[in-house]
Amino acid sequence: MLKYLFMIIFLIPICLLGNCWWLVHSLIFLLSFIFMISLYSYSDLSMISYYFGVDFYSFMLILLSLWICCLMITASSSIYFSSYHPNFFVFVVLLLLIMLFCSFSSLNLFSFYIFFESSLVPTLFLILGWGYQPERLQAGVYLMFYTLVASLPLLLVLFSINDVFNTLYYPLLIDYGSFYFLFYVFSIFAFLVKMPIFLFHLWLPKAHVEAPISGSMILAGILLKLGGYGIFRLMKVISCLGLSFNYFVLSLSLLGGVIISFVCFRQVDLKSLIAYSSVAHMSLVICGLMTMNWWGCMGSLSLMIGHGLCSSGLFCLSNIIYERLGSRSLLINKGMINLMPSMTIWWFLLSSSNMAAPPSLNLLGEFSLLNSIISWSSYMVLLLIFLSFFSAVYTLYMYSYSQHGLYYSGVYTCSLGYFREYHLLFLHWFPLNLLCLKGEYFYF
Template identity: 35%
Template sequence: MITSLIFLVMANLKSKYLCFTTILLVLFFNFEEQFNVKLLFKNNTGYAIDKISYFLGLTFLFVLWLILVACSILNFEANKLKMILLGIFLSLILFGTVSTNKLFLFFIFFEVSLVPMSLMIWGWGPGLKKITAGFFLLMYTSIAGAPLLLNLLFIMSKFKILTWGDLSGVAEVPVIFLYGLLVAFCVKLPVYMLHMWLPKAHVEASTTGSMILAGSLLKLGSFGLNRMIQVLMKSPLSLLILLSTLLHGLLVATYVACMLADGKTMIAMSSVSHMTILAGSLLTGSFLVSQNNQMASLTHGLVSPLMFFYFFCVYEPTKSRSVLLVKSTFLNTSHYLILLWFFCVFSNMGCPPFFSFFPEMLSFFLLLQYSFSNWGILMMFSLLMAGLSTLLISRMYLANAGKSSSKEGILHSMGTMNVMAQSMALMLGGWVFLKNS
């Protein structure tokens, strides 16, 4: 009941898209509050919704809500209706991916999700290199998907396993097959060294495409790793090698993000860092990994699209993504929106009282519980992430503080303020999930 009231208060009744999606969110929350069960739905048709599927579905609904609100308020997309329909279609595919219990059906949904994402890049991308970006997306994910298909067929034929629930009964899997299963999910997350397609896709995609890519599509990788935990634990040595590689890649990804000047690429590399540490915590095999995955998916699904949306509002007047050039535009906005941008950056860093603080600390706890020798890497990651957040603030605001003007534009739109305020309320109100996680 409390959750429903929160979303009703946030609703902007002038927007039909916002009213509709708010009603869906209220129903979704009420359903979860009334039926706090481990397995919500299962039958012999091949579909099953457990806790992780439910929370990922909630994340997809959140991202769709953000996109509908943004598109209904700001006319920054050509063929807006087609973009919205394509976003809804992609969300349905993603929900089918996380709700199916059949291995082969999962693979089909997993790969089909690339089609609408590629269309978003090619059809609405503003840059001249969008064809190359779409090609990188298809090349990385398709090449990584081939070993996944072969290994799923191997498991289904050798062990007679057709569903996710039966994977726990798999005997020891050869190392080469284990890495074949992992590579597709690591590319989709993505983790560092398998991430080259992500910055290109974000740079060349439209704002809506970047929001969907960051908020929804990347969650398929964490879902796959979460489902493969039982198989991963069969080979502890391979797990240790992979975890060590991920943690060192975590530092490099965060350091690279600090050295960049392109705002969209900085946000994309920040996503790589967060997804890498989430993958590392999943590989620990702790009983808390599912809860951590649920909360991390929700927070990243809100924060990352919001950062892309706000940065678009900043760089759109200047047509430049350089954080060194857009700061003059940033200073033309209201102090209210500047404060919301600070909150957004702090939430991305994982500061309290934002809900992102809890999954960040839980990831640290799981990695330290696995091996206390990880404390040095985690400490350096925290310092680098704090430095990245400082750069996102100082480069865009503090360098020319006090020189703001009263120029009107997209940054003074009440619609923009509504999107920011409502999304910030979601990030702060995420603590309501703790009671059922």
């Protein structure tokens, strides 16, 4: 594990070079391919060093982190071409990648907590340094305070676990036993806010709207998945409490997902719509993890990977239009088939993946999540029907409204897009649909 970590760390001095942008991009891309072929044990911890190790869950999320960070640099080429501190930008991306790599591969719960929290700092730099609107300061404060306030109780829980077991080394931990409701809430609250669960989701649309494209990609692609990964790891310690209290979180999450779907119908801001759709998708992931069965855990992993690629691609598409028209409003970004005819196919492909159409990985994830939630309680069927149906409705609304109909009269031109943009979208869509063929990895 350390060899990959050291490779990323030693990319940082390259940021001092005059023209490091595409060099770092290519090396991260190379590293992701080397890492891809390095896993030699599906079912157990592998590549173990003193503090780090990966299993199937963390392996996929580290790979997603490498992939998205590489695509972030491609998507943010406007920073490079306008010479708006490109070297510092690459440094922040590498710093964030190191934090994520260490979070997903930590075998010690305390070091996981440290890296989980410190991943906020580079994200804040991205929003404050390269954001567009003056409100980005408020969005940054929202992001920091929601996460920090929710995370402090988790620190108390870790001290409590350490007091009982005399270790926080993950493979040695067992079930904590039936203690009390507050312990359960403190354990998972930080991760639920990070995902985010309904009622604690307000920081996410705000952060997305104010963030640059790189901030939106890393936020939707990876940082939300830190919450799911944390619940998966900690559920081992609180499984006995979970049997008593999981129904509360599961019901709130599923009902919240349906309500958020209605909120999506009323959005006129493209980025805001995609951000709210992320909340709806993540509510399904939370439900899968709360069922505490194999279908749920594996379904949540495949939906997290699928959603990470899909929502990141949709943010790229909205940014491509924003760079040309200077607006994210659907009232201006309509009839885009007239402005960018060749980009419409990518809108369709990524929108269809977002509504879990075959052959996307989202379909595989949603199937197994529906399976696990219905096996947990058949009363959830009605809410699941609404959630799946409305997810298709707001995605079709976004696609048809942005691509079809009369175009805005202020748009007088036609644009074909750059090869870089098509390449970027292909690298989101291709693994998203290819991984569906690798289903045995998720359900071995």
